[in-house]
Amino acid sequence: MTSPYPIDEARLYNATRFADDDLPEGSVIDCAQARLPIDEAYDFVVIGSGAAGAVAAHELASAGYSVAIAEEGPYIRTREFKKEVGSAFLKLFRDGSFQxxxxxxxxxxxxxxCVGGTTVVNSAIAWRTPEDVIDEWNAQFGLGGAITSRALEPHFEALERDLNVHAVVDEILGGNNALFLKQAAAVGLHPTRIKRYERGCKGTTQCLTGCPTAAKQGMNVTYVPWTLALGGRLFCNYRVERIELAGGRAVGVIGSAQNPNGKGTVRLRAKRGVILAASTVQSPNILRRSGVRNKHLGQHFQTHPGCGMGAVLDQDVNMYFGATQGAESIHLRASDRIKFETIAMNPELVPVRCPGLGVDLVRRIGNARHLAIWVTILRSQAEGTVSQGWTGRDRVVFSPTKSDMEHVRAGQVYLARMMFDAGAREVWPGIYGLPPVLTSPDQVKLVEEAPLEPRAYTFIASHLFGAARMAPQASGGVVDTTFAVHGLPNLFLVDSSVFPTNLGVNPQHSIMAMSRLATHRIVDSPPLQALA
Amino acid sequence: MKFTPGELRSARITCEAIFPQDDVAELVGAEHLEVENFLNDLASQVPWRAVLALKIAFLVCMVSPLLTLGRFATLGSLTPEHREKALYKLLYHPNYFLRQLVAVIKGVAALLYSAHPANRTRIVDTPRPLLQLIRSPSRVP
Known part of the structure; x- marks a missing residue:
């Protein structure tokens, strides 16, 4: 298995046309450059171009409606993706990755x-919504069978066809993933290769900074261009301030161009409806700014905190080649609320995982080819809140519970044991209060006894849920089972903010399937039929 | 929000202590990197809150000898070994916020350090035998 580095970018790019190279003329309006103000009318306005918004826009355009997509970020084309994390963070991530x-x-x-949302910077992992989660939604949140596996199944199937979902193949498995599969199997965790949205992955491990070969089937190279090919229009660099409501209906959206002087209004009128898909953090605040009031708005936020562990081995693991995330285990998902994954960290992120500083740090970075990094993903029980800070920024408050921390610690114990079983010279637990470097399997007991204080751990949150959850009645949630905001029959919320709980698996597939299901219900809904 | 010249000097001293030149690892140290230009570029593209956090972090690092070694001195006045020791103690300080500040600097400086073409090539492309550390990995000052 050889590394493709350095990729001959010129050759690669000259040989290939990407889906975002040949967009219909005039289909993308960059509001940072456009002549303002803009005031246009469409059947539907979709806010957000990520997993939920892009799928919804494509379904509506396929049904023959005129569609405008509003996206706060820029459209960074495949040809512009670079290896360097710093520039990618600044261009592609919210708050330049400082969120x-x-x-x-x-x-x-x-x-x-950015256009494509988080699908541009994630590892494209596809997991159908687990049955137990859907059962929980129906039993505890009274969804009354509105969201069922049977209802979602045709949508999962369609998405899997469209985006070529399949398990990581041998050619791009890579050393980090292969090692995890071996060690996790040895301790009975029944690991599997990750299923991803992917066509012709080259194993560049650049999923997190934008796929330079467009092999990753993110929304930026699939449903967004496909929507534009059907006549849709995309307004990027356009921040929606609020949804305009009149007579108990959504009639459009209004916002500002994201240009250097911050001037210029863009108004998109919606003749039939507005689809809100701006994410769990942004959607609740857009609703708030639009005057929607509900006691559950901004409440019940959940996430999947991830906690990594690094190990140094004698062999050349070379995590810089292969699927960025190619192996996983959900064996303890139901019993311990944890999932294990591999991750290949870009060189710029390796020092963050390495303990210490100074010469020791530099030598550990020099050993990065010998490094394996695996992660515990927690299906947290804690709930947080989404609100708007005093400067207008989105503010999310969330703290893991003691029970959450016990699960995380249990996961880290597994990882430490597996790493030493693999022959690790060093294991880096990343837990304050423990030695930064463990050098003996006997020290796994230190991880077993590690503090349960959340501040002792280093987390990253990558999956976001709730904050505008679904419930049949307004007293129980923000949207009804047709995905319409209670009291506003043509304002639909279709992103993961409607999920009553988190999932314990990666959410992109569930988000897209729910959005597709929602859009089919919207198109078939009596109010819309009446309008038509 | 911009960095002042004094803050940029503090940033350079701190980054050089975190990522020193090391010929064994064959990695280019922060002394050869354009720390000032990088931070100025960064400050123009991230929210002011992030810049403010970095300013505070550099300030705290500069007074770390007082916080960690009990010495009434700035980081810049110490020898390289003592700078490393002071920052190391700050990185593992009992106060969560203090250790987070050093971690933030380490993370931001890593974006510059590992993106250097020579360092990237060395880290990613070159299989080599495992380097031995020069100190005991379990040392905690």
Whole structure:
């Protein structure tokens, strides 16, 4: 298995046309450059171009409606993606990657802010919504069978066809993933290769900075261009301030161009409806700014905090080649609320995982080819809140519970044991209060006894849920089972903010399937039929 | 929000202590990197809150000898070994916020350090035998 580095970018790019190279003329309006003000009318306005918004827009355009997509971030084309993390963070991530959950701990949040949303910067992992989660939604949140596996199944199937979902193949498995599969199997965790949205992955491990070969089937190279090919229009660099409501209906959206002087209004009128898909953090605040009031708005926020562990081995693991995330285990998902994953960290992120500083740090970075990094992903029980800070910024407060911390610690014990079983010379637990470097399997007991204080751990939050959850009645949630905001029959919320709980698996597939299901219900809904 | 010249000097001293030149690892140290230009570029593209956090972090690092070694001195006045020791103690300080500040600097400086073409090539492309550390990995000052 050889590394493709350095990729001959010129050759690669000259040989290939990407889906975002040949967009219909005039289909993309960059509001940072456009002549303002803009005032246009469409059947539907979709806010957000990520997993939920892009799928909804495509379904509506396929049904023959005129569609405008409003996206706060820029459209960074495949040809512009670079290896360097710094420039990618600044261009592709919200707040230049400085966004963090507040609470007991600062928890950085992985959220894309570009056309394609987080699908541009995630690892494209596809997991159908687990049955037990759907059962829980129906039993505890009274969804009354509105969201069922049977209802979602045709949508999962369609998405899997469209985006070529399949398990990581041998050619791009890579050393980090292969090692995890071996060690996790040895301790009975029944690991599997990750299923991803992917066509012809070259194993560049650049999923987190934008796929330079467009092999990753993110929304930026699939449903967004496909929507534009059907006549849709995309307004990027356009921040929606609020949804205009009149007579108990949504009639359009209004916002500002994201240009250097911050001037210029863009108004998109919606003849039939507005689809809100701006993410769990942004959607509740857009609703608030639009005058929607509900006691559950901004409440019940949940996430999947991830906690990594590094190990140094004698062999050349070379995590810089292969699927960025190619192996996983959900064996303890039901019993311990944890999932294990591999991750290949870009060179710029390796020092963050390495303990210490100075010469020791530099030598450990020099050993990065010998490094394996695996992660415990927690299906947290804690709930947080989404609100708007005094400067207008989105503010999320979230703290893991003691029970959450016990699960995380249990996961870290597994990882430490597996790493020493693999022959690790060093294991880096990343837990304050423990030695930064463990050198003996006997020291795994230190991880077993590690503090349960969240501040002792380093988390990253990458999956976000809730904050505008679904419930049949307004007294129980923000949207009804047709995905319409209670009391506003043509304002639909279709992103993961409607999920009553988190999932315990990666959410992109569920988000897209729910959005597709919602859009089919919207198109078939009596109010819309009446309008038509 | 911009960095002042004094803050940029503090940033350079701190980054050089975190990522020193090391010929064994064959990695280019922060002394050869354009720390000032990088931070100025960064400050123009991230929210002011992030810049403010970095300013505070550099300030805290500069007074770290007082916080960690009990010495009434700035980081810049110490020898390289003592700078490393002071920052190391800050990185593992009992106060969560203090250790987070050093971690933030380490994370931001890593974006510059590992993106240097020579360092990237060395880290990613070159299989080599495992380097031995020069100190005991379990040392905690």
């Amino acid at each position: 963090a959950l507040e609470g007991r701990v600062f928890m950085p949040v992985i959220q894309g802010r």
